[in-house]
Amino acid sequence: MKQPTARRLRSLRLEALARDDRAVAELNARISNSPDYLVEELMNTHGWPAHEALCAVQQLQEKALRNTTEQAAA
Numbered sequence: 832m833k834q835p836t837a838r839r840l841r842s843l844r845l846e847a848l849a850r851d852d853r854a855v856a857e858l859n860a861r862i863s864n865s866p867d868y869l870v871e872e873l874m875n876t877h878g879w880p881a882h883e884a885l886c887a888v889q890q891l892q893e894k895a896l897r898n899t900t901e902q903a904a905a
Contacts, residue, residue, distance in 0.1 A: 866892060 835843070866888050873884035 869888050869891075870881075870884045873879040873887065874881060879887070
């Protein structure tokens, strides 16, 4: 099997980094939009009324914030 050249290895590394950057950007976008996605999921998939879905997600966010604050204080 023919060994790849240094140029080809660099190219492969750059491609992998670009994929990683896209994956990280997508993950960050999902995290940023996750409350919206969760509300949408509760409404569309599980048939929750909008106000109930919004309240449930808000409660989850508040709980997560409390837990984060408690962990930071510990």
